[in-house]
Amino acid sequence: MPYKPSPPSNHRTFSFLLLLFLLFSAANAAGDKKRQRFKEAPKFYNSPNCPTLPPNDDISNSTCSNDSDADNNDDDVSVVHVAMTLDAAYLRGSMAAILSVLQHSSCPENIRFHFVASSAADRDSLRSTLSGSFPYLKFQIYPFDAAAVAGLISTSIRAALDCPLNYARNYLADTLPACVRRVVYLDSDLVLVDDIAKLAATPLPNGAVLAAPEYCNANFTSYFTPTFWSNPSLSLTFAGRRACYFNTGVMVMDLARWRVGAYTEKIVDWMELQKRIRIYELGSLPPFLLVFAGNIAPVDHRWNQHGLGGDNFRGLCRDLHPGPVSLLHWSGKGKPWARLDANRPCPLDALWAPYDLLQTLFVLES
Ligand SMILES: *[C@@H]1O[C@H](CO)[C@@H](O)[C@H](O)[C@H]1NC(C)=O
Numbered sequence: 090m091p092y093k094p095s096p097p098s099n100h101r102t103f104s105f106l107l108l109l110f111l112l113f114s115a116a117n118a119a120g121d122k123k124r125q126r127f128k129e130a131p132k133f134y135n136s137p138n139c140p141t142l143p144p145n146d147d148i149s150n151s152t153c154s155n156d157s158d159a160d161n162n163d164d165d166v167s168v169v170h171v172a173m174t175l176d177a178a179y180l181r182g183s184m185a186a187i188l189s190v191l192q193h194s195s196c197p198e199n200i201r202f203h204f205v206a207s208s209a210a211d212r213d214s215l216r217s218t219l220s221g222s223f224p225y226l227k228f229q230i231y232p233f234d235a236a237a238v239a240g241l242i243s244t245s246i247r248a249a250l251d252c253p254l255n256y257a258r259n260y261l262a263d264t265l266p267a268c269v270r271r272v273v274y275l276d277s278d279l280v281l282v283d284d285i286a287k288l289a290a291t292p293l294p295n296g297a298v299l300a301a302p303e304y305c306n307a308n309f310t311s312y313f314t315p316t317f318w319s320n321p322s323l324s325l326t327f328a329g330r331r332a333c334y335f336n337t338g339v340m341v342m343d344l345a346r347w348r349v350g351a352y353t354e355k356i357v358d359w360m361e362l363q364k365r366i367r368i369y370e371l372g373s374l375p376p377f378l379l380v381f382a383g384n385i386a387p388v389d390h391r392w393n394q395h396g397l398g399g400d401n402f403r404g405l406c407r408d409l410h411p412g413p414v415s416l417l418h419w420s421g422k423g424k425p426w427a428r429l430d431a432n433r434p435c436p437l438d439a440l441w442a443p444y445d446l447l448q449t450l451f452v453l454e455s
């Protein structure tokens with residue numbers, strides 16, 4: 090049948106219906122976000138040779154066992170402490186990351202999760218979502234005063250990097266209980282395919298405060314502005330340091346040393362300078378480089394197969410870096426859950442999908 094343009098009177102009706110439809114879709118999309126439901130994960134049990142923990146080891150009332158005494162910071166990892174941020178936008182990623190940590194751990198019952206959520210977040214709802222999927226998870230949720238940090242953040246080239254919660258990793262030493270000495274910090278857009286205890290046991294020799302995979306072939310110069318490099322009083326901060334790029338999405342942190350060295354203040358000092366002079370373009374990463382690059386303990390690259398999110402501007406698919414894989418990290422613009430939902434996944438997104446706990450129920454609701 091040939092197409093006939095509608096008469097003008099119908100056109101107005103059509104516009105009105107279209108508007109109604111758009112409003113309805115928008116309301117529904119917002120509702121879907123709130124109603125994200127997650128499946129229950131299986132219970133994961135310790136293998137027989139796992140160290141037994143004191144029965145009073147209970148982070149839910151802010152006590153924790155003395156899991157490693159102050160002088161032996163290296164390999165005593167009877168308890169593995171993991172810190173992550175938690176927010177509605179990345180919850181699906183966080184849930185997948187938690188599942189992957191438990192599933193590949195030989196002592197999953199000895200893992201303690203420390204979640205940082207913005208103080209405005211509905212922490213009761215986050216708590217019940219977590220407990221719903223992981224009834225046996227030992228975790229604590231801490232409020233993070235995003236407003237206090239927001240004033241310190243200068244706008245970066247990627248809006249997502251400006252989210253105050255991205256800066257929560259600067260404050261872990263103050264946020265977590267003092268008895269937590271060593272913590273593994275993990276971003277929400279990653280999955281582990283290896284035992285986190287191995288990562289947590291990374292040696293931190295010579296007083297190192299943190300360990301992360303380093304990338305000395307990356308062009309370190311490009312992380313800071315010409316203003317920074319042309320000002321000797323600033324650029325001399327790297328004098329005598331073999332400074333290499335590292336990604337802050339996977340770090341082993343010695344919080345006791347961090348507290349003693351007041352590293353939070355050192356990072357904040359650089360952030361305050363950045364408010365006055367633009368010394369870098371990206372968000373939370375450069376202050377970490379300024380304070381720590383060249384002085385960190387190395388971690389094998391297998392623990393951060395990064396960049397799987399793809400190109401920052403065009404969202405292109407990326408391949409794995411050569412070598413073994415213990416952790417897959419979808420850093421970059423694209424996230425696997427968004428691409429899977431949009432039916433435009435990258436090939437490696439298939440490796441994230443098995444950890445997705447989101448319940449896919451297609452129920453028509455009115
Ligand atoms: C907190 O932990 C201690 C042991 O460390 C225990 O005696 C106490 O009953 C716990 N309190 C609550 C409220 O669970």
Ligand SMILES: *[C@@H]1O[C@H](CO)[C@@H](O)[C@H](O)[C@H]1NC(C)=O
Pocket residue numbers: 154155
């Ligand atoms: C943990 O260490 C602190 C200080 O070193 C000590 O006072 C406390 O009794 C220890 N707690 C346990 C349960 O061993």
Ligand SMILES: *[C@@H]1O[C@H](CO)[C@@H](O)[C@H](O)[C@H]1NC(C)=O
Pocket residue numbers: 308309310311
């Ligand atoms: C590194 O980056 C800087 C600034 O972006 C640039 O000027 C320089 O040419 C780059 N060096 C190499 C070896 O690519």
